[in-house]
Amino acid sequence: MTPVGLLRVLALGWWFHLKMLARSAFNGVLQVLWPLFFATIAFLMYGLGRGDRALLYAAIGASVMGVWSAVSTSASGAVQRERWSGTLELLVAAPVPLPAVLLPITTAMATVGLYAMVATLLWGRFLFGIDVSIEHPLLFAASVPVTVLSIGMLGFLLSVTVVRYRSGWALGNAFELPVWLVCGFLVPIGILPDWVRPISWVLAPTWGVRAIRESALGGQPLPDLALCLLLGLVYLAIGVLAAESVLASARRNATLSLS
């Protein structure tokens, strides 16, 4: 497959799955409402006797929570839906490599997560009157897409397992809440037990949310941003390398269809 052909498959696949998400009224309402709930909880937690910057800190955490939730639960659920609707076999039977089929699904979900970020900041600004002025706008503009993409890559890694394991979609749900905590979306990871730290370090959202906070509140976001990007690429590489053996295992164990 040529690089141009691969890019076309990725871009059109992303648009196709985004279009499909937009056609589901139920999913759409949930995607609109959930981030606002996350944001409200965070604002109420941080709003007691703290200043505006603490609220912006909370707003960013809540917005990345929204991105992660959209990707973790929805991406693995999306692959499972392909199995239920009988399209997973057709996707696998296509000559394009499996990662080129799965990546657009997870990146479409991550794109929906972008909405969560924007909605959270607007919700904070207009309902809670938070000052959302950004210290380093350019770095902020770079940190947001890199974080969303890296979270998308983590979702891709989860979706590869769903191809092999029929109940793999539950992994996404199981990881949703622990990652909120371990990656410091709501509380600083410094207050978590020491043994949790290595887990936080290998998760790209930890560095992504730090990079966004540093660029918004003032600081040095570049090292965090670089680590977030690096981890995203590592997830991508592992997913691509694992995809063929996962697919062979799915073919051996007959898990591509429901029966």
Add this chain to the structure above:
Amino acid sequence: MPVIEVEGLRRTYRTRTSPWKRAAREVEAVKGVDFAVERGELFGLLGPNGAGKTTTIKMLITLLLPTSGRASVLGYDVVDDPREVRRRVGYVFGGDRGLYERLSALDNLRYFAELYGVSARDQKARIGELLELVGLTGREEERVEGYSRGMRQRLHVARGLLHKPEVLFLDEPSIGLDPVGARELRTTVSDLRASGTTVLLTTHYMFEADELCDRIAVIAGGRIVAEGTPADLKGRVGEGTVVEVEVFGDAGAALREVQTMTGVRSAAVEDRGHAQSLVVRAEPGAEVTQRVLALLTGVPVGRVATREPTLEDAYVELVGQTAESDAAAAAGEPDGVEDEPEEVRA
């Protein structure tokens, strides 16, 4: 050189008896099948539910790995060169699944055209051509969720043909279609064969197989029990006669006696709506009608007819014989598993 070559193909499924136990039950779905399909041929794979037809097709289109044996499509091994096989084959199955319901037919076709490597330049023309072929022109912008069963099936066919596959696998494509839809589908399949596409078709409808297929393999219990042209298969029971007796009551007791009657090859009771039909396949020259009617004393009987055997009669006889021999084998082997499956390849 055959386009599809299958040698000793086997597939065993392992199912866990419980998520907490390692113990697993093994079911041998395909027990060593061999067949070959020549270029441009329309080859039918007939068999009852659970006979191994879909499993065989899924191995050939690289969705399942064989437990043992080998298969190649257009010279490419289905285990070693899956991507080469996928590039050249199309797969269409029957039923409602396999489409993105919330999107339009056009969206579905564009997406699969991309996945199957149809160049951007050719996509529009190819999709238009296929919509015309399957009679969906003018309806392509509508969401699939609003399509009838027949329209979905036609969309499936269009999807399967997007990349002009050299070999097309059709797995019960006419299931659930109304008679007009099924006839249109048969015409499409026939046209494809005429244009040089090699087709492997599975179906439960004997008249469909009889009308379309150049050659047929009957698969039952995971094994191929007969292979040949429709005329060859009919010829296996062609020297006898078939007696059909319409029965309005319980023909079960009489059936057991008819099955053991001299001159009777096989007998079965088929439901025909308000009545049942006792179908008796007799040896050449054997006069069985009067003896069968004598056994039905006390049961209301309607129309009695004697006719030449059809492909369906040949199929029922072949499948029936296999079921009997499998039952006898199972009685001799308490666990029901005949052979230890070999190691999984790859």
